[in-house]
Amino acid sequence: MAHAPLKPGAAFAFRKTMTVAEQAMFTGISGNLGGLYVDAVRARKVGAANMVAFELAVGGLASTCLSQLGGPTRRIGSIALNFAAPVIVGESVEARAEIVSVDGDDAVCRVTCTLSPSGATVVDGTATLVPFAKG
Incomplete structure (x- = not known):
């Protein structure tokens, strides 16, 4: 199957509010019952304003x-x-990914997540996109 060409500089951003309902769903998916994530009272005891969204x-x-x-x-x-x-x-x-380099069908991307509207960075890193199937 042909792969669309990837180009350095291409970027996409997506914004979402981390909700209580989604926190509950992720608890069910992950099985993580850590107090910071599922108990607002416990989270406040350590200085958080509310439960902490799962990283x-x-x-x-x-x-x-x-x-x-x-x-x-x-x-x-x-x-x-x-x-x-x-x-x-x-x-x-706001999550954002940008292609920083391309090697054949693989692309290395820079990933960032920032709080909206403040712009404070909460996540940064890299990811590599690869073909689902080689060939």
Whole structure:
């Protein structure tokens, strides 16, 4: 299957508010019952304004951007994310991915997640898009 060409500089951004309902769904998916994530009272005891959004749920917003950049024939081959600061349930996050280099059918992307509207970076890292099937 032919793969659409990838070009350095191509970018896509996606914004979403991290909601209580989605926090509950991610709890069910992950099985993570950590107090910071499921108990607002516990989270407040350590200085958070509310429950902390799951880091992987926040970082996972970047998968929407990567999917848009890679198209229907590519998948995430690797991803490395650094979580600079917590996101509180109820905050809005803008995820962004940009292709920084292309090697054949693979593309290395820069990934960032920032709080909206402040612009504070909460996640940064890299991901590599690879063909779903070689050939």
